[in-house]
Amino acid sequence: MGRISWDQYFMSQSHLLAMRSTCTRLAVGATIVRDKRIIAGGYNGSIAGGVHCSDEGCYVIENHCVRTIHAEMNALLQCAKFGVPTAGAEIYVTHFPCLQCCKALIQAGIKTVYYATDYKNHPYAIELFEQADVKIEFVKFEKTISEADKGKDELILHLLNKLSESNTDDDVVQALRNKADQILS
Ligand SMILES: [Zn+2]
Ligand SMILES: [Zn+2]
Numbered sequence: 001m002g003r004i005s006w007d008q009y010f011m012s013q014s015h016l017l018a019m020r021s022t023c024t025r026l027a028v029g030a031t032i033v034r035d036k037r038i039i040a041g042g043y044n045g046s047i048a049g050g051v052h053c054s055d056e057g058c059y060v061i062e063n064h065c066v067r068t069i070h071a072e073m074n075a076l077l078q079c080a081k082f083g084v085p086t087a088g089a090e091i092y093v094t095h096f097p098c099l100q101c102c103k104a105l106i107q108a109g110i111k112t113v114y115y116a117t118d119y120k121n122h123p124y125a126i127e128l129f130e131q132a133d134v135k136i137e138f139v140k141f142e143k144t145i146s147e148a149d150k151g152k153d154e155l156i157l158h159l160l161n162k163l164s165e166s167n168t169d170d171d172v173v174q175a176l177r178n179k180a181d182q183i184l185s
Helices: 006-018 071-082 099-107 123-131 147-165 170-184
Strands: 029-034 037-043 090-095 112-117 135-138
Touching: 006 029, 006 037, 006 071, 006 090, 006 112, 029 071, 037 071, 071 090, 071 099, 099 123, 123 135, 147 170
Parallel strands: 090 112, 112 135
Antiparallel strands: 029 037, 029 090
8 A cells, every 4th residue: 555645645635625615716725834744724715704605606806706715825824813833834735826825925934835736827926936935846636546445446447348348339438438537537
């Protein structure tokens, strides 16, 4: 059994957090790490106690949902709330940070930004990160398959192979294969 790397471990945590996101426009998760310890996490959502985009629809002004606080910001604010220093820390985010979050991360002393998905990577954000000597690193997120899922994996492939041998239309089998690839990748 392979042990997952630190990068995959922290990136998985951010993807898990993203699943708590309440904004239907984009599910983002962020994990702040210091000395290989998770010190805070955040996701894209409303203020505590506020209504959720997922219930009431987004509040869009000039093509931005203004209801939510971005994942990176929520993680930083969690540190502010509980007095946890962020100087020299690293952040793992599911998506490349927006300009506002970029500035906040730099100002909070974050030294490395790991991200899993390119998202409107703003040239000015890249420039600011460089200027502030903040390292930006792309981390390909590998979905980890749990032991329980491994069996399902094999069963699906077995069923697809059996289906290919039957009289089922090739296009139908191919469509199912593509769907399986999507789920299993
Ligand atoms: Zn929203
Ligand atoms: Zn942002």
